[in-house]
Amino acid sequence: MLKQIKTYVRLHPKRLVVLGILLIWYLFSLPKPLFNDPTATVIETKEGELLGAKIAKDGQWRFPETNSVPEKFKTCIIAFEDQQFYRHPGFNPIAMVEAIRENIKAGMVVRGGSTITQQVIRLSRKGKKRTYFEKIKELILATRLELGTSKEDILKLYASHAPFGGNVVGIDMAAWRYFGLQPDQLSWAESATLAVLPNAPSLIYPGKNQTKLLEKRNRLLTTLLKQKKIDSLTYDLAVHEGLPQKPYFLPQTAPHLLDQLAKKYNGQRIETTIDIRLQKQVNEVVRQHHEIVKQNEVHNMAVLVLDVDTREVISYVGNAPTDKNHQKDVDIIRASRSTGSTLKPLLYAAMIDKGELLPEQLVSDIPTIIAGYNPKNFDESYSGAVPANRALARSLNVPAVRLLQQYGLQRFRDELNAFQIKGLKYSADHYGLSLIVGGAEGSLWDLCKTYTGLASTLNHYQNTSSEYFTKEIVEPVVLAKNKVDFGKKVSEKQNYGAGSIWLTFEAMKKVNRPEGDEAWQFYDSSREIAWKTGTSFGNRDAWAIGVSQKFVVGVWIGNADGEGRPELTGLNAAAPVLFDVFNLLPKTQWFAAPYDDLIEIDVCSISGFLAGSNCPNKKTYTSPLGAKTKSCPFHELVHLDIKQQYRVNSSCESVANIIHKPWFVLPPLQEYFFKTNNASYKSLPPYRSNCVRETQEKMDFIFPKANSSVYLPKGFDGKTNELILKIAHTNPETQVFWYIDDKFIGTTKQFHEMPVLPKPGQHIITVLDEKGNELKQRIEVKN
Structure with missing residues (x-):
């Protein structure tokens, strides 16, 4: 035999060359990939539930190739198109002969003999005329496809690229478009309806061709009954099902997340971390609250929910269901906005961590001017002195600014770099002390990431026998395939210690809740949540961020164009949304106290400083460095x-x-x-x-502050009114004598307020009490 082959090769070399060329052509005749059409961007849950899709670039609703063909549709399509599918090598000679005979007899093409494999080839060679020569090409390419592809993969190709009427391509899109269901949820009648469509896709137009479509579907169901693929009861139920009467809209459960992912993964099927049940519930919460706030001409809202342990994004609502006139397509979650008071907990934690503040230590809350900067509390009142944890819970601006000055603006700005807040891109000098009260910008994404990192640090410390991870501040995960790398376990803290974080969360837990939820702690189902609100200057941004052991929820409300509105505050607008979302989440235990990173000390029960010899005292916990703070002054x-x-x-x-x-x-x-x-x-x-x-008895100026500039007030009639100078004296009954530029202007007793009308320019205010105590203040008066 071998000798005969050698002889044939020697005698017919040209034939062998031609044969070799044809064989090579045959082997490489199929393009790779077989289909190169643009596809829709599709986002799904881990369970394969559709969250939303973005149409393909060519205007076709064509999903990426399906992962599997549902059994019912597979059975229907084989019974209708190619009953010998699993037996032939790519073409069916018997079916082809019968088709040719019937077409010749009719004088026109009345029947096709193409197998499913041949139809896949024809779909890939779109635009080619249906001639016998083209049929021969399809036949050859079909055998080549069968040679290198499994039957199941061929079915996937057909199911993914078959036309289903209009601009609908593929079983995945067709199931949603005509029945509003996942493909694997289709009934036998629905599967049969879709199986007959690629053969005649024009039949699906709503309100037209219903009789023809019904006849074709029912003939297929009859075939399935004869082949014993379905029983008689299933058949009877199926033939009585109606046909689709109108197209369904695709789910758009997370449209802004879809837009974000489409930028990087355009045309792909993306499995996300979104919990579809929670996402739909949060969408409804946002819709309800949007109906309320839009009465105040507030039109935009965003909510982000993160899983602390995995860093997975489990709900992503990028905006309220508003309209194009109010920037409904803007993804607020990624937008940098004024941070309001949301950075205050970081300063509080930093100072406790460094032993420069005790949790209940009194901090000053008085009228303040620092280098021309005049911070004010939201309600423009002052407490004189307030415990640090209460100042944080009440979100007081003046104590926060004074603490930042004490801690060091540059020092704090440098430490913020560790939290990777992208909106924070300028130097400390650019922000000044307003950094802590909304002078900086950050996104809801980055702020939630920061708070999640703090919560995770505390959880890991408890779960690892008092150790830390080197990468607690990591980007949240949206793709289901991605997992977070927390780095290595180490004994040294990376940012703040677990003790200072726990003390910060304890302070944030005591914030007064919004109206209607004030008595939360008296209910068995009450949730312990550390939360912080924020309101930017001019009521442009309302924030609320909450932390539990398992979840972080962030809420932003405002107008995307930056317009401020009265009554738009974190407490009034954002906090109710925050707690409505938390009520959708599983209840979790509160953070356990990290005693390995806490020490118990004696503090003054009134001032919160370390107890001195003259103080009534009590015991409290603080960070290990807290014992070095000064005693009560x-x-x-x-x-x-x-x-x-x-x-x-x-x-x-x-x-x-x-x-x-x-x-x-x-x-x-x-x-x-x-x-x-x-x-x-x-x-x-x-x-x-x-x-x-x-x-000596003591006194101090309330107004004006040192080296400040003041403007002469004017009434509605345009007349210039007097300035009211004011001091505080330890003994109000003492008589006080007032001077401007050494010129006596009057005396006060008990209520030390003096109205004056000085000329514009530099002046020195002098007060002298009857015991000889003197106080001077330099001011500049402006019109």
Whole structure:
């Protein structure tokens, strides 16, 4: 045999060359890929549920190739198009002969003999005329396709590229378009309807050709019954099902996420981390609240929900269901906006972590001007002095600005780099102290990422026997295939220690909840959530971000064009959305206290500073460095007469009759505001008139502040009104004498306020009390 082959090769070399060329052509005749049509961008859940799709570039609703062909549709399409599909090598000679005979007899093409494989080839060679020569090409290419492709993959190609009427291509899109269902959810009748369409796609137009389409479908169902693919009961039910009467809209459950992913994964089928049940519920929450806030001409809203453990995005609502006139297509989640007060917890955690602040330590809340910057609290009131954790819970601006100055603006700005907030791209000098009250910008995405990193740090510390990971601040995950790398376990903290984070969350947990949810802690189902609101200057942005052990929820509300609206605040607008979303999530336990990163210390029960010798004290927890803070500066030992009515000393009272008592004393300006908010505060008693005083009484300016510029106020009639100068004195009954530029202008007693009308320019204000205490302040008056 081998000798005969060699002889044939020697005698017929040209034939072999031609044969070899034909064989090579045959082997490489199929293009790769077989189909190169643009496809729609499709996003799904991990379970394959459709979240949304974006039409292909050529205007066709053509999904990426299907992963599997549903069994019902597979059975129907084989029964209708190619009953010998699993037996032939790509073509069916018997069917071809019968088709040729019938077409010759009719004098026209009345029947096709193409197999499913041949139809796949014809679909890939779109635009080719249906001639016998073209049929021969299809036959050859079909055998080549069968040679290198499994039958199941050929069915996938057919199901993915068959026309189903209009601009609908493929079984995945057809199932949604005509029945509003996933392909694997189709009934036998629905599957049979779609199986007959590629043969005559024009039959599907709603309201037309219903009789022909029904006849074709029912003939196929009859075939399935005869082949015993379905039983008689299934057949009877199927033939009584109606045909689709109108097209269905595709789900658009997460349209802004779809737009984001389409930028990088255009034309692909993308499996996401979105929880479709939660996404639909959050969509409804946003819709309901949008109906409320739009009455105030507020039109945009965004909500992001993250899983703390996996960093997966489980809900992504990029905007409210508004209209194009109000930028409905803008993805607010990724937009940089004024951060409002959302960075305050980071400063609080930083100062506790460094041992520069204790949780309940009193911080100053008084009128403040720093290098011309005049921060004000939202309600423009002052507390005088307020515990640091309460200042955070109340989101007070003045204490935050003063703490930032104390901590160091540049230092804090440098530390913020670790949180990778992309909107924070300028230097500390650019932002100034307003950085902490909304002078910077950040996106909902980055702020949620930051808070999730803090929560995860605390969880990991508890779960790893007091260790940290090197990569806690990582980008949230949207693609189901991606997993977060938290880096290595180390003993050193990377940003803030677990103890300082826990103390920060404890303070944030005590924020007053929005109206209607004030008594949350009294309910068995109450949720412990650390949360922070924020409102930007001019009421342009309303924020609310909440943290539980398992989830982080972020909410932004405002107008995409930056227009501010009255009453648009984090507490009034964003917080109700936050708690409505948390109510959709599984309830979780509160963070366990990380005792390995906490120490117990004695603090003054009134001031929150380390307890001094004259302080009533209590025990509290703080970070390991907290023991180095200074002791309470506000308690002093005072000497009182037997009735404790006056201060006395040995110059006027027998030592045996003097009562020694610790007394809580604030500086004059802090005291002035503090005692108006704290009825229990008692000012120092005055000295008895016959005593020689040991210390001078003190006073301080309330208005104006040092080296400030002030404008003469004008009334509605355009007339210039007087400035009201004001001081605080430790003994209000003392008479005070007022001077401007050494010119006497009047005296005050008890209420130390002096109206003046100075000329524009530089002036020196001098106050002198009857005991000789003097105070000066330089100001610039402007029109």
